[in-house]
Amino acid sequence: MRFANLIVCFWLLVCAGCGPTPPGGGTWAQLTVNSYKFAIEESGVSNTSISSNTFDDGQGAKQELVEIKSGPNHLRVENGVLTVNGQPKGTLKNGDSVRVDLRGNITVNAQPR
DSSP: OOOHHHHHHHHHHHTTTTSOOOOOOHHHEEEETTTTTEEEOOOSOEEEEEEEEEOOHHHHHOEEEEEETTTTTTEOOOEEEEEEETEEEEEEEEEEEEEEEOOOOETEEEEEE
């Protein structure tokens, strides 16, 4: 009987570590692109790609495009307009901090969008 109890205890300990990662259990990539600060939650191996293009004609006309792909999330900032996973999320200002978790929940300067 003791042996059976030992096996059950061992099995419970093994299975306890087999569940899904709890929300907020991923790692966070910290990025600064142009004047924006990004914190993007990643799960497992880092798979974040970044593309940034800016154009200034020297006469006041500026164009900007930032794209970040990380896990299931795709962020795009085009001329200050933020889009996350194809959904518009308002405009950004220089120095804004953007945080996106694995579920696509987003905050800008700690305010949900």
